[in-house]
Amino acid sequence: MSHHLVEYFTLIRSKALTWEKDSSILIEDGYEWRKYGQKKIINAKYLRSYYRCSYKSDEECEAMKHVQRIQEDPPLYRTIYYGHHSCKISLSNSEITLLEPNNTSSMFLSFNDNLQIKEQYPAFSSPLSVPTKQEPIDAINPYHNQLTSSDYPFSCDYKLEFDNFRHATMLSSTKSVPFHDGF
DNA sequence: CAGATTTGACCCCG
DNA sequence: CGGGGTCAAATCTG
Numbered sequence: 001m002s003h004h005l006v007e008y009f010t011l012i013r014s015k016a017l018t019w020e021k022d023s024s025i026l027i028e029d030g031y032e033w034r035k036y037g038q039k040k041i042i043n044a045k046y047l048r049s050y051y052r053c054s055y056k057s058d059e060e061c062e063a064m065k066h067v068q069r070i071q072e073d074p075p076l077y078r079t080i081y082y083g084h085h086s087c088k089i090s091l092s093n094s095e096i097t098l099l100e101p102n103n104t105s106s107m108f109l110s111f112n113d114n115l116q117i118k119e120q121y122p123a124f125s126s127p128l129s130v131p132t133k134q135e136p137i138d139a140i141n142p143y144h145n146q147l148t149s150s151d152y153p154f155s156c157d158y159k160l161e162f163d164n165f166r167h168a169t170m171l172s173s174t175k176s177v178p179f180h181d182g183f
Numbered sequence: 184c185a186g187a188t189t190t191g192a193c194c195c196c197g
Numbered sequence: 198c199g200g201g202g203t204c205a206a207a208t209c210t211g
Binding site for chain 1: 202203
């Protein structure tokens with residue numbers, strides 16, 4: 001069963017290896033992350049979680065990511081990646097195409113048919129990509145049954161936005177969800 | 184017991 | 198000074 005995830009990627013800063021990804025369902029991104037912090041962000045309803053690559057100490061891998069839920073209904077999570085993985089260790093899912101932008105173009109869009117959702121994590125098990133531990137998912141469990149692929153049909157209505165940071169955000173949503181919550 | 188997470192303190196920078 | 202990023206000790210988990 002292919003989940004047609006509709007996601008968008010935005011290169012925030014072309015010099016820094018930084019990009020962000022919003023997804024309406026939690027996906028495995030192929031890496032293991034260790035959480036090292038969590039913060040309440042003003043004007044945001046939800047906590048932001050801070051992760052770094054699990055292999056940072058072993059292999060000097062500097063990759064990090066921040067994950068923050070930005071919307072309740074439907075659930076939407078924003079993941080900002082920093083740096084790239086110098087470690088070779090991924091979850092050995094060759095199916096997973098890593099979500100790393102490879103050039104300095106301001107944006108690109110990806111409709112991931114090839115992103116694999118781990119079967120043992122049906123719709124939600126972890127709001128993040130660390131499958132080894134259960135997460136405090138109480139809040140999102142109510143949405144478990146809503147997040148079937150049928151609720152997220154593949155649709156292609158794009159919305160392009162430019163902000164004063166000269167970075168373009170291509171928003172693609174099945175429901176043209178407005179953004180708010182301080183973003 | 185080892186490795187991950189939690190959580191408040193610390194700290195940096197605008 | 199405060200927001201937000203990181204540290205680290207305590208705690209948790211398997």
